[in-house]
Amino acid sequence: MSEHLSELEGAGKTVMIYDATLRDGHHAVRHQLDAEQLRVYAQAADSAGVPVVEVGHGNGLGASCLQTGRARLSDDEMLSVVREALRNSRMAVFMLPGWGTAADLDKAIVHGADIVRIGTHCTESNLAERHLGLLRERGVETQGVLLMSHMASPQRLAQECARLAAYGANAVGIMDSAGHYLPADVRERITAIRHEVDVPVLFHGHNNLGMAVANSMAAVQAGADIIDSCARGFGAGAGNTQIEVLVPVLERMGFSTGIDLYGLLDAADIAERVLMSAPPAIDSVGVVSGLAGVFSGFKNRVLDVSRSEGVDMRDIFFELGRRQAVAGQEDLVVDVAQALQASQTA
Structure with a gap:
């Protein structure tokens, strides 16, 4: 061979x-x-x-x-x-x-x-x-x-x-x-x-x-x-x-x-x-994160905030991408979710 x-x-x-x-x-x-x-x-x-x-x-x-x-x-x-x-x-x-x-x-x-x-x-x-x-x-x-x-x-x-x-x-x-x-x-x-x-x-x-x-x-x-x-x-x-x-x-x-x-x-x-409960999979979160150009490490934080704030995780990812969020700016996830929530209820 x-x-x-x-x-x-x-x-x-x-x-x-x-x-x-x-x-x-x-x-x-x-x-x-x-x-x-x-x-x-x-x-x-x-x-x-x-x-x-x-x-x-x-x-x-x-x-x-x-x-x-x-x-x-x-x-x-x-x-x-x-x-x-x-x-x-x-x-x-x-x-x-x-x-x-x-x-x-x-x-x-x-x-x-x-x-x-x-x-x-x-x-x-x-x-x-x-x-x-x-x-x-x-x-x-x-x-x-x-x-x-x-x-x-x-x-x-x-x-x-x-x-x-x-x-x-x-x-x-x-x-x-x-x-x-x-x-x-x-x-x-x-x-x-x-x-x-x-x-x-x-x-x-x-x-x-x-x-x-x-x-x-x-x-x-x-x-x-x-x-x-x-x-x-x-x-x-x-x-x-x-x-x-x-x-x-x-x-x-x-x-x-x-x-x-x-x-x-x-x-x-x-x-x-x-090491893992299951190998990584390309789920909906992964696809949206990739399309939005958002650091993959944001996944768990976005999911947590999405649930607590009642905002679609896809909207959060695309807005983070628009703002060009980078690693270390995890606190921005809450700000984005709250801003999206406010816009939806306005």
Whole structure:
């Protein structure tokens, strides 16, 4: 089979698979994974040869709070458990400036984080400069990523990624935080970024419109080197790119991941059994969130407020999209619902 695959378009190019199950998946369970759940999945991913395993609160280091949801475990506890469970895989953490601080980064380094990813809104890469500089001084491998990337043009994204690289990021790229993209959108953006930077390019997809795997393939075909994914798609809203689907599709197209298929399938089965009550599904909420271009992590908050205020969740999502709401603005959901309710009763 490998001889046949080498003749296909991938021609053996290595694609790094970045497993965000234990970070993005936290959104799906209101950040309530416990130590044993983290340990069991981390060990399974490690055994399968997954190169990078990310862990933390869904919104990253320092983000556990009433506004975004308090995690069952502290950052220290999560990092300690996963670091101990990983024998070969590298451990990654994620931080959004404003939620996390330099002190949080230092603690992550002490706990043995191999990769630190700094995220900013798609037009605010300058907010990452200080933290990327600090990490560069510490000698830590870093990645810079732009959230809600559908809100900016391909050219603007390329410029922002070039800044992240100039600040010291060892890899740069974009998140389709709302699951809004189609493959042509991804291809255009990754191509633009690839032309502007000399470091590896990454892509993180969500599955609101059922496009996560297709969008990830479009990213790779356009030159992306790192693709995010989660077991069973376990992640915010309608879920992420499904790792146990992505990897064999990549391999079938001639790309190399270095991951053992049987081990990966076993890890996905373990994830479904241990981490979640049910795998993410593309329900009505997911579709509307994707169409509206609203961060998938808003799902639970919107549903809660929709019920309490008696306002259609679809109206809330489309209004949030119109206002270009971003992660961290969860309080806006109540304002939107109350404004819609007032307009309906006026």
